[in-house]
Amino acid sequence: MNALIWLFDTVVQLFIYVLIASAVLSWLVAFNVVNVRNPIVAQIGEVLYRVTEPVLRPIRNLLPNLGGVDISPIILILLLLFISRLLHEYAVPATYVYTQ
16 A cells, blocks of 8 residues: 555655646747747647647636736645645545554
8 A cells, every 4th residue: 555655646746746847838929038939849749739639728717817927837736745644634544653
């Protein structure tokens, strides 16, 4: 059971890193720091978009229009961390205190 929890935590952490990378890349593109005509940047952006967009789209559909601000990655990160903590709380047995 501990191995499955470790695997889930690792996948969650990796996905959080991908979400952060996607958000940073979108900021860099928006502020014209990186050029999307560069094939490497375009390919990295496409991979990040294809990995994160299926999970972020339902959250974006639920959120009201906040102008140009997209807080869906933050909400998803908080949700993933909540699920991870919840899994630890209910799946990992509590430590027993030995009393005599």
